[in-house]
Amino acid sequence: MRKMTEDNLKDAFAGESQAHMKYLAFANKAEEEGRPNTARLFKAVAYAEQVHATGHFNKLGLLGGTVDNLQEAIDGEIFEVEEMYPAFRAVAELQGEKGALQSIKFAFEAEKIHAGMYQKAKQDVESGNDVKLDAVYVCPVCGHTVEGQAPDRCPVCGATRDKFVKF
């Protein structure tokens, strides 16, 4: 693929990904305001943007086999844990930004766990099996991710067990 088109596909992937997440946040807000139908519209369009993001991603040729995809995911998590979030945290601390510091810390803590889970999964798949995986629980407040059982309280943000979303 030639350069300009490749760059455009990357921009389109970035734009659609952001639109998807933004509309989900807007849907949440509409629900809080007691507007369930507006929330549903935001969710519908968010899903449509996900279809676009996936399409662009595919055309970029970035979707390999699952072993390659796991490695790609591991690399992404490690970059966030070792470089991106530590740098962001240092700046937020320097500038005394408590709110930003919190959302950066939440993400940093979870990405460490994600990298480990992907690494274990990759070993299983490379030995020719689907991974053995218990239920996975995700904290909807901070993104803390845990295999097996949801904790009584989230160790990162303190959210209670009933808040966790099961996969």
Add this chain to the structure above:
Amino acid sequence: MWQCTVCQHIDPGESAPIQCPVCDSPQDKFVSYEPPAGGVKTWQNLKAGFIGEAQAHERNLAFARKADEEGLSQIAKLFRAIASAEGVHAYNHLQHLGLVKDTQENMDTAFERENLAEVKMYPRFITEAEEENAPEIALAFSRARDVEREHGKLYKKAMQHMMAERETTYYVCQVCGYVSDGLLPDECPICGAPQAAFKEVL
């Protein structure tokens, strides 16, 4: 920092840009902007964090679909769980950026985004894909553009009905992202996918 009053784009520069890099509005459309969380660098980092997490979320969902196709259902589950966690992070960063406002304003922002994707971003991408002899990608871009136009119409309609909170059902084409309001089409008017390709949004 500066904010474009037309498309809400925020520019971290010391003076307002001559022209908005997103919607091309002139300099006089910019007003001074105070970030909700202090300094310019932290604001830029939150934004970069949001973009990175949003992309990781989409990438993980694509990887989950691939793992399902390969019959690796447990790995697919792991990809989906982590996609969800990245979604939480993206949401938190967006909140701290102060970009989730009340629904009226969120509708305006969403409409403006669809409009810009339709009239500015995708038309250029289509032309450039044709110039570079990538007809398949030009077609994918042109479908996305057509769909964004329909999304814009849906937001506009919803803004007009906001007070009434009209009840309807939305169906989304899983091939091209077309959203149908209240009617399950026999086939997708944008990409021709069959009725079975549509998913109802609950």
